[in-house]
Amino acid sequence: MTTATIPPATLHHGHRVLMKGNEAMAEAAIRAGCDAYFGYPITPQAELLEWMARRMPEEGRPFVQAESELGAIDMALGAAATGARVLVSSSSPGISLMAEAMSYMAGAEIPMVLVNVMRGGPGLGGIGPSQADYFQATKGHGHGDYRVPVLAPSSIGEAMALMADAFELAERYRTPVFILADGTLGQAMEPVELHFREPARVADTWSVRGADGRQPRVVRSMHLEPEDLEQHNRHLQAKFAEISAREVRWAGENLEGADLVIVAYGTAARVARTAIARARAEGLRAGLFRPITLWPFPSAALAEVAARARGLLTVELSAGQMVEDVRLAVEGRTPVAFEGRTGGMIPTPGEVVEALHRLHAATTARPASATMEVRP
Secondary structure, rough: OHHHHHOOOHHHOOOEEEEEEEEEHHHHHHHHHOOOOOOOOOOOOOHHHHHHHHHHHOOOOEEEEEEOOHHHHHHHHHHOOOOOEEEEEEEEHHHHHHHHHHHHHHHHOEEEEEEEEEOOOOOOOOEOOOOOOHHHHOOOOOOOOOOOOOOOOOOOOHHHHHHHHHHHHHHHHHHEEEEEEHHHHHHOEEEEEEEOOOOOOOOOOOOOOOOOOOOOOOOOOOOOHHHHHHHHHHHHHHHHHHHHOOOOEEEEEEEOOOOOOEEOOHHHHHHHHHHHHHHHHOOOOEEEEOOEEOOOOOHHHHHHHHHHOOOEEEEEEEOOOOHHHHHHHOOOOOOOEEEEEOOOOOOOOHHHHHHHHHHHHHHHHHHOOOOHHHHH
16 A cells, blocks of 8 residues: 555554655644645655645645745745744755745744755756755755754654654744755655654744734844844844754764764665664674754764764765764864765665775774865
8 A cells, every 4th residue: 555545534643654755744744733835846755745735625724836936935935924834845956946035034034844855966966865955954045144943854753753843943933944854765665653743833923914903013034224134133143043052953873882983864874774783793883973953963962972983984965065064063083084975876884884994994093183084
């Protein structure tokens, strides 16, 4: 049975069901109280839109397949400005088209959840899985001094759980929130335990639903007076600092006594988990550090782990993007190596084990004192 044939009535809390990642995230958003969905079909996230096309009308909630990604994100901006809990989904080239509106929403402090099921690039690239949108998601997406929380699940079950968290973060901090998944996670199927949670709704004191009986409200990102804009930016930076202090998430495996630590997220973390088991069978004491929030990045926790290790290996489905944040976190005190594949290719566990052996040899031969590249 494919997920497309699963009647929604059978998706009960606590049941164990075989689901595709895209469809599981869509159902999780519905159960998290998503009020409206806007999107445009693009592989490899199309099933998320298709699931919402069927389920949202069943729930009596708006579903709009827009004429373009630009239309979808601008409709979402308008709906979210009324206080609605809004979801948008797309894939890499489509996300690029949404950059301007994302900056407007960050500037106007409008909450929304945006799912990016990443594909290979640059340009139209290909429909294979990728993690090459890390820079785009974590460094600001659009123009101006802003950041948005970025959640990176490594399993379908975790993606469902993080959906509720994403809506909660969006409303608590009045900010867009990214869920960053790669094409493998969106297209894969695996058994999931259905545990749905609707986030508590934050008291709405800002939205523009109407001004009957109260003073009018204005949602805007334009501040023409430089002093006003600077004051607003200081307010935003204080909010980003609060998010950085309170919302860092990561997970570790086999870190106790680990000489070599793999840093990976999403599908790359799943590959790393298999590689670590093989490496340990071959005598290498390897562990896994998995960021769950890519922003705020768990720099302090990684630095603490790195201080006890001989070397770090960053594994990504890219030419190397998160590796820059890894290097910043350890500040040159621990060697950092990189292993990655691009264009929709995924590093194999064997390739990762070989990279661990190279890192082990390099860190054994000389002091762990400098950042290094083991493989270009």
